[in-house]
Amino acid sequence: MNLSSLRLRLMGLALVWVVLSLVAAAVVLQYLFAINIERTMRSDMEATLGRLAAVIMPEMETPAISAPLPDPLYSVPLSGKYWQIEDAETGETTRSRSLWDLELAVPDAGGGQAVMSHVEGPSGGHLLLLTQMLEMSGPERTRLFRVTVGEDHAPIDAAISSFNSDAAAVLALLGSLLILAAWLQIVLGLSPVTALRRGVEEVRQGSADRLRGKFPTELAPLVEEVNALLESRETSVTKARERAADLAHGLKTPLAALHGVAERLRAQGEEREAHLIDDLAFEMSERVDHQLRLAVLHQRTSAHTASTSLNTAVLRTLTVLKKTARGETLHWVAQLGDDCQVDMHRQDLLELVGIVLENAAKWAEGRVTIRGWRAGEHASVSVEDDGPGIAEDQLEQLGRRGVRLDESKPGSGLGLAMAAEILEINRGAIAYDRAESGGLKVTLTLPLAARG
Template identity: 55%
Template sequence: MSRNSLGLRLMGLALVMVASSLILAGLILQTLFVDNLERSVRGDLDAALSRLVALIDPAQTVTTILAPLPDPRYETPLGGRYWQIEALDNTGMARSRSLFDQELPTSDVADGEAFHWVNGDGLHLILVSRTVEIGTRLFRVTVGEDHDRIHEAGVQYGWDILRLFGLLGIAIVAAAWAQLRLVLMPLNRLRSAVDDVRRGEVDRLGGDFASEIEPLVDEVNGLLSEREALAQRGRRRASDLAHGLKTPLAALHGIAMRLRDRGEEAEAISLDELALEMSSRVDYQMRLASLRTRSGEHRESSSLNTAILRTVTVLRKTESGERLHWLAELGDDMHVDIHRQDLMELVGVTLENASKWANSSVVVQVLRQAEMAVLKITDDGPGIPAKKIEKLGRRGARLDEAVPGTGLGLAIATEILELNGGAIAYQQGRRGGLTVDMRLPLARR
């Protein structure tokens, strides 16, 4: 996918949304889990505090309890459960053995509210403290529990959530990718349909498309109809122009004949040449108009050997071709990336040019060089001086005015090759004539 791909953008957005949603959900779930654990611990601490209050002996001068609490952690140093009873009449303080010499801070804490306390040694407790009146005496009773157990449970729960949400994220992204591919399938079908139109296989976009794409399909079909109408109108106008020029050209020939009858041969020749030039220009533009417009993604496949054999067969029946010896060294058939009609035009104009200049033979060779097909056409004609070869292929350029023709054949060949990513070159032939070297890209299988 390219950076401007719609699919890449949607997948990136889906990945960001999924990742951010799962991270946020994981943090919320872990927070709720820890809060639930703390509420549960607070409930246990409230129950333990009520039990501890019931065990206080207010008759004793020294603060003490009647019996130990049943949880052995209160009697184990740093066992994880702690209690403290402080007589507010300054008659002493009692603490669980698990506290050692630690004193819990309770002076600024509201009754019944759970709070956290961390000492300098890394002891982190969650505490509940309450002031109670027993008889005539007031006591500040505090119970607590290590928060480490809650923290460790929260961390373990977080890792479990991370693994679960990681797998869930992969599944969601995979499902999003599959959904994206499914959603983009109509666009791929639309692209294939457009490519079929460009190749000339169909005239309109057809098939079942999603309702969201149907308006676009209708617009494209409407555009194709307008383009076809404009093309037909242009062809009709070109045909009308060609027919319209026949009468003036015929009139020019008539005038030339009358001038010859009156002995004005020079003027007659000038008019004939003018009429011939006009006719050739019209023919050249009409033939170029029939060529297919190509793009970088438009692929064709046409048999080079078939085009050569068909053209040679036709030329051998012409007046100039039947007197020649034709030699075709073709080898394995190669398919080139050019429309069949354009290929026939290319081979036709180059072989016709060779047959016009050849004395006795024309040699056609087909070679392969890397990803290019090379077509060599050599005649045994008079050849062309090296300093004039560069003029070949220019529109309307004729190197020998004594030979009939317009000089447009090789210009048409050049146009066809440039349109289809090929190239043409000219050089002196080994047999004294001209060698036309044409290169065309091979069709992609």
């Protein structure tokens, strides 16, 4: 049993309680049934003993009765019903014909009260005896008789066994109904918790921004606290993005002014200083754009889940790049396998694929090859260009923020660094190698989205 499941924990406790209750009920019912059936038998035996006492003939030297008992079983050998009369002084005994030539081992019964006892019967079975000492006045003296009535206990045992079988079937049915009722009670009782879990899952997947719905009073404070935290987080993220945007827009004007200064210096023949200012302004502009793009990334924890088509992101980005001036001159080859749903927000995946494909387009001589495949619990995409490539001893420096290994083309070296940051947020990986065509091969590894 998964002890972390509240539903299974409650069901386990209910199951234990139902089983223990039914076992206790079975024991108590069996005991009460046996007591009541033995009480009924004792009542019948007391009536028989009274009838037997009424027909004893105290004047006879040997104990005798004046008339047989009405139950014919007392006349049938070993029938299971017996009586015996013993003279307490002489030991002379008279028995029912059902005892044949056997004699009951009767225990002492003093005090004048009827005594119930259990002994071994004539046929080796369990026999129930009721014995009482009776004083009777005869013509010459008062005589003392030990009168005993016995019945076989087998009918009681059979009745108890039959009762146990019927009771077991009824209790099993009752137990099944109780367990079903307990399960329904737990399911219905925990349905608000299930609704809360579903709401949290929707928030994690981004399909909802708040926990919505009616919750019981016990859960309402928790829902309010969670919604307050979500609102506070959204407000903080929004303000952070607004500040980043304000900072970026605030820097656009000074950067444009720097370009104007560079142009005036170039017109005055200060080519070197103009070029230096242009480079600084361009790098600052690139870094501002980089920070703005980072600000809109979806910050995640291990609890957040998402599902986005990898092939769709690649094909959509490829379609856009083919329409650019640089993309029109290149031959694009896409060898994508079965579509994979990856655990990444759609916008972040488009940003990641766009960075890698734009980098390949910038350095390719005439061809860019894209391959996709699934490997276990991950999906991978490789992008190869046929450009000049990078020396193997410099591959490990790729993706480091602000590092440019080739100054021949414009850029700040932040593109692949940003790709690495996106993958770090989304628990992915990036690897660099030399392509077969001599250019750079970039391989992205992304976790697959959770099924179901």
